[in-house]
Amino acid sequence: MKIEEMKRALEEYQMLSEAWRNVEVVTKKDGTPFKTLKRNFKNCIFFERYGLQHVGVSISKDRHYYHDDFILLTEENVETIKEHIDSRIRALKKYEEEYKKAVDVIENNTIDIDKLAENIMNSIKEKCGNNQTATTVYKFKLMDRLKEKY
Numbered sequence: 001m002k003i004e005e006m007k008r009a010l011e012e013y014q015m016l017s018e019a020w021r022n023v024e025v026v027t028k029k030d031g032t033p034f035k036t037l038k039r040n041f042k043n044c045i046f047f048e049r050y051g052l053q054h055v056g057v058s059i060s061k062d063r064h065y066y067h068d069d070f071i072l073l074t075e076e077n078v079e080t081i082k083e084h085i086d087s088r089i090r091a092l093k094k095y096e097e098e099y100k101k102a103v104d105v106i107e108n109n110t111i112d113i114d115k116l117a118e119n120i121m122n123s124i125k126e127k128c129g130n131n132q133t134a135t136t137v138y139k140f141k142l143m144d145r146l147k148e149k150y
Contacts, residue, residue: 003106010099012059016069017092019043019057020085025078033078040078045070055081 001009024042027033038046045056047070056070071084120142121135128134 003103006099006103006106010096010103013092013096013099015059016057017089017096019059019069020089020092023057023085025082037076037078037081041081055084 023044026040026042033040041055043057045058047054047056053073053076054070055073057068059068069088071081071088073081073084121139124138124142125135128138
């Protein structure tokens with residue numbers, strides 16, 4: 001994954017987390033929940049997909065997409081949905097922290113991959129006595145090993 005993609009993912013996690021935090025629970029004037037679940041929550045979308053109930057939030061600026069993040073509702077009551085939303089916010093927070101740390105590490109500890117690759121290839125050439133065929137074989141072995149290992 002490229003650093004730009006990681007930054008975009010981090011930004012998306014932050015926006016989703018904010019969208020979920022903006023979901024409000026509303027009740028009747030006497031403090032009791034409404035009979036219809038949709039009326040108990042503001043700033044989110046309730047919908048059905050494949051016969052299953054979901055609640056979601058949207059961060060799309062053009063509102064083209066129906067939702068950008070959603071939770072499958074296993075039990076349909078206000079408290080359970082609040083718990084699911086809180087759980088989703090905690091999970092997004094973990095993703096945010098992980099990506100933020102990764103971006104910081106990558107930006108602050110730049111490893112010159114080109115220089116590293118050049119050093120490896122020079123070492124291979126030296127071991128092969130500048131034999132082009134042997135160098136090519138080792139170069140492909142190295143690429144296969146990197147693909148296999150990482």
